[in-house]
Amino acid sequence: MGSEALKLETNHAYVSNRNSCKLCAPLGACFAFRGVEGCIPLIHGSQGCATYIRRYGISHFREPIDIASSNFTETSAIFGGKQNLSTALDNVTRQYKPSVVGIASTCLSETIGDNVDMYISEYKKIREDAPALIYAATPSYSGSHMDGYHEALWALVKTLTDPEAEKGNAINLISGFVSTEDLRELHAILSSFGLSYTLLPDYSESLDGGSWEDYQKMPVGGTPVADIKAMGKAEATIYLGKAVKQERNAGYYLQNEFDIPLYSLDLPIGIELTDRFFEALEEATGNPMPTYWAKARSRLVDAYIDGHKYCSGKKAIVYGDEDFVCAMVSFLDEIGISTPLVATGAPSASFKKRIKALVRNGEAPEEILDDTDFETMLELAGGIKPELVIGNSKGYYLARNLHIPHVRCSFPIHDRIGGQRVLHLGYRGALHLFDEICNALMQAKQEAAHSGYTYI
Amino acid sequence: MIEILESRKNQVYENGKDTYELACDKASAAGSVSQRACVFCGSRVVLYPITDALHLIHGPIGCAAYTWDIRGSMSSGPELHRMSFSTDLNEQEVIYGGEKKLYAALTELIDRYQPKAAFVYSTCIVGLIGDDVEAVCKRVQKEKGIPVLPVHSEGFKGTKKDGYQAACEALFKLTGKDDRTPVSKISINILGDFNLAGETWVIKEYYRRMGIEVVSCITGDGRIDEIGRAHRASLNVVQCSGSMTYLAKMMEEKYNIPFIRVSYFGIEDMSSALYDVADFFKDPQVDEDTRKLVYDEVSNLLPELAEYRKKLTGKKAAIYVGGSFKAFSLVKALRHMGMETVVVGSQTGNPDDYEYLKSITTEGTILCDDTNPLELSKFILEKGADLLVGGVKERPIAFKMGIAFCDHNHERKIGLAGFVGMKNFAEEVYRSVTSPVWNYSPARLKLRKVTKAEPEKQVVGLGGV
Numbered sequence: 001m002g003s004e005a006l007k008l009e010t011n012h013a014y015v016s017n018r019n020s021c022k023l024c025a026p027l028g029a030c031f032a033f034r035g036v037e038g039c040i041p042l043i044h045g046s047q048g049c050a051t052y053i054r055r056y057g058i059s060h061f062r063e064p065i066d067i068a069s070s071n072f073t074e075t076s077a078i079f080g081g082k083q084n085l086s087t088a089l090d091n092v093t094r095q096y097k098p099s100v101v102g103i104a105s106t107c108l109s110e111t112i113g114d115n116v117d118m119y120i121s122e123y124k125k126i127r128e129d130a131p132a133l134i135y136a137a138t139p140s141y142s143g144s145h146m147d148g149y150h151e152a153l154w155a156l157v158k159t160l161t162d163p164e165a166e167k168g169n170a171i172n173l174i175s176g177f178v179s180t181e182d183l184r185e186l187h188a189i190l191s192s193f194g195l196s197y198t199l200l201p202d203y204s205e206s207l208d209g210g211s212w213e214d215y216q217k218m219p220v221g222g223t224p225v226a227d228i229k230a231m232g233k234a235e236a237t238i239y240l241g242k243a244v245k246q247e248r249n250a251g252y253y254l255q256n257e258f259d260i261p262l263y264s265l266d267l268p269i270g271i272e273l274t275d276r277f278f279e280a281l282e283e284a285t286g287n288p289m290p291t292y293w294a295k296a297r298s299r300l301v302d303a304y305i306d307g308h309k310y311c312s313g314k315k316a317i318v319y320g321d322e323d324f325v326c327a328m329v330s331f332l333d334e335i336g337i338s339t340p341l342v343a344t345g346a347p348s349a350s351f352k353k354r355i356k357a358l359v360r361n362g363e364a365p366e367e368i369l370d371d372t373d374f375e376t377m378l379e380l381a382g383g384i385k386p387e388l389v390i391g392n393s394k395g396y397y398l399a400r401n402l403h404i405p406h407v408r409c410s411f412p413i414h415d416r417i418g419g420q421r422v423l424h425l426g427y428r429g430a431l432h433l434f435d436e437i438c439n440a441l442m443q444a445k446q447e448a449a450h451s452g453y454t455y456i
Numbered sequence: 457m458i459e460i461l462e463s464r465k466n467q468v469y470e471n472g473k474d475t476y477e478l479a480c481d482k483a484s485a486a487g488s489v490s491q492r493a494c495v496f497c498g499s500r501v502v503l504y505p506i507t508d509a510l511h512l513i514h515g516p517i518g519c520a521a522y523t524w525d526i527r528g529s530m531s532s533g534p535e536l537h538r539m540s541f542s543t544d545l546n547e548q549e550v551i552y553g554g555e556k557k558l559y560a561a562l563t564e565l566i567d568r569y570q571p572k573a574a575f576v577y578s579t580c581i582v583g584l585i586g587d588d589v590e591a592v593c594k595r596v597q598k599e600k601g602i603p604v605l606p607v608h609s610e611g612f613k614g615t616k617k618d619g620y621q622a623a624c625e626a627l628f629k630l631t632g633k634d635d636r637t638p639v640s641k642i643s644i645n646i647l648g649d650f651n652l653a654g655e656t657w658v659i660k661e662y663y664r665r666m667g668i669e670v671v672s673c674i675t676g677d678g679r680i681d682e683i684g685r686a687h688r689a690s691l692n693v694v695q696c697s698g699s700m701t702y703l704a705k706m707m708e709e710k711y712n713i714p715f716i717r718v719s720y721f722g723i724e725d726m727s728s729a730l731y732d733v734a735d736f737f738k739d740p741q742v743d744e745d746t747r748k749l750v751y752d753e754v755s756n757l758l759p760e761l762a763e764y765r766k767k768l769t770g771k772k773a774a775i776y777v778g779g780s781f782k783a784f785s786l787v788k789a790l791r792h793m794g795m796e797t798v799v800v801g802s803q804t805g806n807p808d809d810y811e812y813l814k815s816i817t818t819e820g821t822i823l824c825d826d827t828n829p830l831e832l833s834k835f836i837l838e839k840g841a842d843l844l845v846g847g848v849k850e851r852p853i854a855f856k857m858g859i860a861f862c863d864h865n866h867e868r869k870i871g872l873a874g875f876v877g878m879k880n881f882a883e884e885v886y887r888s889v890t891s892p893v894w895n896y897s898p899a900r901l902k903l904r905k906v907t908k909a910e911p912e913k914q915v916v917g918l919g920g921v
Contacts, residue, residue, distance in 0.1 A: 066829055
């Protein structure tokens with residue numbers, strides 16, 4: 001193969017990206033913005049960026065996802081996008097009456113050097129009644145959708161928190177990019193501790209709402225802006241997800257600016273990581289874990305034992321966002337599934353180290369790849385002989401080629417109903433994933449069996 | 457209360473009431489949440505179905521990621537078109553230029569996948585960072601001995617239509633290559649069918665039964681070699697005229713091939729398409745075979761449609777699609793099912809298209825160009841539509857408001873073209889409109905309450921419940 005000579009210092013043998021395992025930064029920012037009450041995202045760039053991201057999100061969440069665009073033309077690319085941004089803000093404010101507009105920049109606006117911060121301050125001078133304007137710098141040539149997501153959270157907290165705010169909720173819980181069902185689970189867990197809290201972002205309703213009686217311009221739900229303003233008054237911050245850069249970590253910002261203790265945790269998937277989460281909650285609130293969760297944990301252990309023979313010793317490929325993959329690998333290690341190939345699409349200096357630390361029982365994976373793509377995974381999978389593929393629906397192509405089952409989770413899930421509602425977090429999330437995984441393996445075995453037996 | 461933006465007011469028109477000329481062919485209003493995409497999208501969707509070409513997207517990762525496997529364009533052979541390749545430019549390359557990476561990417565991918573040609577799509581920033589894509593393509597073309605074509609599809613340089621044009625320009629360069637393979641006098645090219653759910657195969661089979669040779673399909677189940685002999689067909693038959701008329705015109709000018717516009721959706725338009733093509737050849741055998749084909753197909757189809765028609769008659773439909781030609785056919789096809797269209801619009805229609813839409817719809821029908829979710833929901837509610845026909849982005853608008861939906865998008869898996877497509881269409885509409893799930897929709901229940909409370913007032917949009 002002629003490409004041998006072109007090996008660069010990346011984890012894919014190719015210079016090009018072949019079937020991407022990451023998305024671009026504005027996407028993550030838009031979904032984080034959708035998790036704030038009364039907030040509409042606005043992408044500062046070409047019309048296509050907003051439309052593609054809407055389409056990608058709609059196919060997963062199956063909800064209307066309105067994202068405005070400043071709709072660059074050739075003139076704006078030459079003379080700057082100030083006028084477009086200003087017109088877009090006027091129009092989107094008139095039509096949607098938002099309380100917040102979350103502006104995400106693009107490769108286009110950042111390449112021509114648009115100073116969005118300056119545009120915003122000038123706009124506010126001429127429009128005194130403008131909604132709160134948040135700017136997340138999200139050029140798609142830098143980082144992935146996960147960087148965009150955390151950037152937006154950081155921008156929200158930095159712009160909105162008010163040192164003069166009167167009283168805040170006791171706990172800040174800032175969550176990585178998880179499902180709407182996960183966010184509902186986090187609500188359930190936090191409520192059960194009996195203290196007030198702010199969950200940021202909260203798209204549990206705004207991206208997974210009920211059926212409507214009347215058309216809603218702005219979907220209900222989202223973290224209330226007043227709560228974000230008061231995040232500087234909380235007693236502790238728990239940040240779920242460690243892949244975020246320190247200088248863009250909203251929890252770190254709150255620690256620095258407001259002296260709020262920060263608990264930086266992995267996504268609570270599986271027993272061990274959920275234990276860490278509950279321990280942090282116990283410490284931060286001073287309250288013990290309610291018995292409801294102890295029972296859920298106990299039921300989970302019982303299920304692990306009931307089902308261990310169906311999954312123990314199996315090999316899985318796991319891929320996706322770094323935080324998801326790390327937590328998933330930790331969970332799989334608990335149930336005896338080894339992960340010889342784990343992969344994430346974005347470049348990461350910490351990925352290998354994190355994975356190795358999270359595998360406590362089994363062997364460390366042979367291949368731990370960051371900055372990789374699906375075609376590379378497929379080429380490597382041949383030598384590994386995996387029995388299961390775990391991750392978003394884009395990996396279906398691996399499963400189909402390898403003739404092995406695929407357990408869909410994380411984001412996006414474009415080829416099933418209910419992708420937005422997959423529960424991953426907490427003891428109940430682990431129980432759900434455990435059932436899914438065992439059942440996928442049992443179904444594969446049953447379908448391959450000559451006799452088609454009915455007891456397994 | 458949903459307001460129509462000042463700058464968009466003349467892009468909305470009520471048939472029989474308004475008298476101004478409906479405005480269209482405009483850039484979308486900033487901040488309006490247009491359903492349109494960009495120039496890149498236009499090029500990408502048109503070229504995507506060419507199965508044996510390498511499609512390399514030059515730019516940061518997003519544009520490639522969002523268009524991976526995005527169309528339901530089927531292939532009878534190679535599947536290379538379903539892969540998503542990107543140069544995945546990072547910050548350093550944006551600063552120092554991406555030409556080196558483009559060259560390396562092209563070379564390695566051509567070596568690995570052995571495509572018959574390569575398309576290199578420029579995304580927004582490529583021009584701004586000064587990459588000479590043309591030069592890199594030329595160099596690789598020379599080194600690898602296959603056509604390597606730049607597609608000038610920077611997202612902000614116009615609308616989706618400009619992307620169609622950029623795609624057509626690239627396609628045109630692939631024509632005129634093969635003068636040896638025998639081609640019949642009674643032959644056509646199928647332009648503007650993308651083989652979604654195998655639709656090109658259905659149409660191709662009709663032409664075969666009519667005794668007409670299909671030289672190339674551009675671009676459904678497309679092959680580079682076929683496009684290379686497209687210049688020797690006698691007629692270009694253009695569907696999706698918004699995207700493919702450019703190519704037809706260029707081919708007319710250079711190769712003297714006339715073209716006709718057709719649509720393969722609905723009984724009327726499907727039949728006219730076949731008759732129009734047959735008329736062109738003035739061959740008695742072709743005429744006879746065509747008449748027989750249409751007669752057979754329609755006689756088989758009509759009884760199957762009757763049951764659906766019974767259940768759907770009187771329902772009201774809204775249509776919002778990309779190309780207006782599709783909208784024409786849908787208005788007629790829905791009428792065939794007993795349904796009137798009360799809202800119709802497109803992303804890319806031109807003044808003639810809207811004039812035509814006026815002529816085939818009834819008084820009170822709303823016509824809208826480049827509309828957005830808020831407007832669309834307002835029109836649907838005001839006009840009491842029972843069904844929306846549209847794409848992925850329109851689907852949740854219909855569902856949230858408790859009305860039925862028919863997918864007429866890039867990624868659909870149900871063929872809607874041809875006579876068989878009409879049956880599929882009717883079945884899909886029927887199954888959604890008459891589903892019992894609407895009984896639980898709060899919007900529907902509210903409407904029902906209003907009807908009960910004010911029995912004298914005629915309330916529209918109660919269908920299916």
